């Protein structure tokens with residue numbers, strides 16, 4: 001069985017998220033609310049990775065995630081690979097990438113920010129995709145990777 | 152949403168800054184122009200600021216417009232729990248322009264996304280106060296004849312002072328040299344120094360004003376506030392280092408002007424006031440002309 005077959009083994013239709021850093025795997029699991037799904041799910045962690053020590057992988061049958069869900073994952077696992085599988089074939093393969101703008105995903109850390117006081121969506125501009133730095137569209141304060149809290 | 156709002160100085164291009172300064176100059180030459188005839192301007196001050204409100208209302212009155220509004224949120228429906236969204240939606244049905252001050256950061260940006268009429272930000276929390284920046288720029292432009300290639304010495308609280316941050320960002324378009332003079336606790340935040348590095352802007356940091364005062368074209372003083380210090384011993388130690396005295400100006404450049412966003416407490420001694428280099432009172436007066444220019448710009452009045 002070659003590598004490509006391993007990736008889709010047993011998965012006729014669905015999503016594979018590969019190359020998730022091991023320490024982020026269970027955060028991704030909870031972020032995607034996989035515990036609430038009844039679909040068949042395979043989760044692997046601490047697997048050997050050629051690129052970076054160990055990795056995690058998630059396979060979900062008959063499930064394709066929305067952009068909003070994938071954008072959230074990109075914040076904590078920016079180099080993970082997303083594969084969409086249809087009829088045992090990889091029909092789409094891409095490295096997760098942060099979008100230019102995050103709507104209603106990140107909570108502003110500034111307690112005096114209007115986005116924390118009004119019933120409204122938060123809005124962040126991604127100002128540094130490599131180091132993951134985002135800036136609140138409203139109060140103009142920057143948040144660095146480790147300070148980012150998701151809604 | 153209205154695209155003409157004036158919310159953040161970061162949105163304003165170099166060309167627009169120059170255009171607004173030239174417009175302010177024309178208003179100074181001829182302040183009473185009936186350009187807002189028949190127009191209603193709402194001044195919504197969710198946080199009181201008499202100085203800023205009077206300046207804006209003077210600007211509107213000199214342009215022949217009428218003013219509605221409130222000067223303190225405790226007298227309005229927002230104290231009854233009304234959302235900002237509802238207040239802005241209601242007022243944008245009454246007036247042609249909203250000038251607002253709010254205690255929350257980002258309030259003006261949010262209002263500009265809701266409102267069908269232009270919003271002018273008259274201060275949103277600790278974030279932006281772009282009309283203050285325009286009047287600072289106008290004061291510099293007027294006294295130096297240009298904004299290009301100036302030596303700008305910023306003194307005092309460079310950490311929390313939003314006026315110095317906005318001024319730094321705006322002047323960065325004009326090839327400045329910055330001298331940051333502050334006590335250790337109130338130094339210019341790293342992000343602004345990184346910004347200067349990335350944009351090849353010449354700057355240096357000092358704790359002693361006398362090291363750099365003689366080369367300055369503009370001395371921008373700010374308040375060193377006691378409540379900013381965790382260690383009050385530190386405050387006692389540094390508070391007098393950032394007080395400008397008249398004799399400190401003896402060897403400064405002929406064209407130097409001393410600016411201060413006001414109100415001052417004790418950071419400029421009163422013997423400086425009569426020095427022709429003191430400019431802070433004229434600076435405040437310039438605010439009316441700068442605001443006339445901003446008001447006409449957002450309403451598309453030439």
Ligand SMILES: [Zn+2]
Nearest residue numbers: 108113136139
């Ligand atoms: Zn914010």
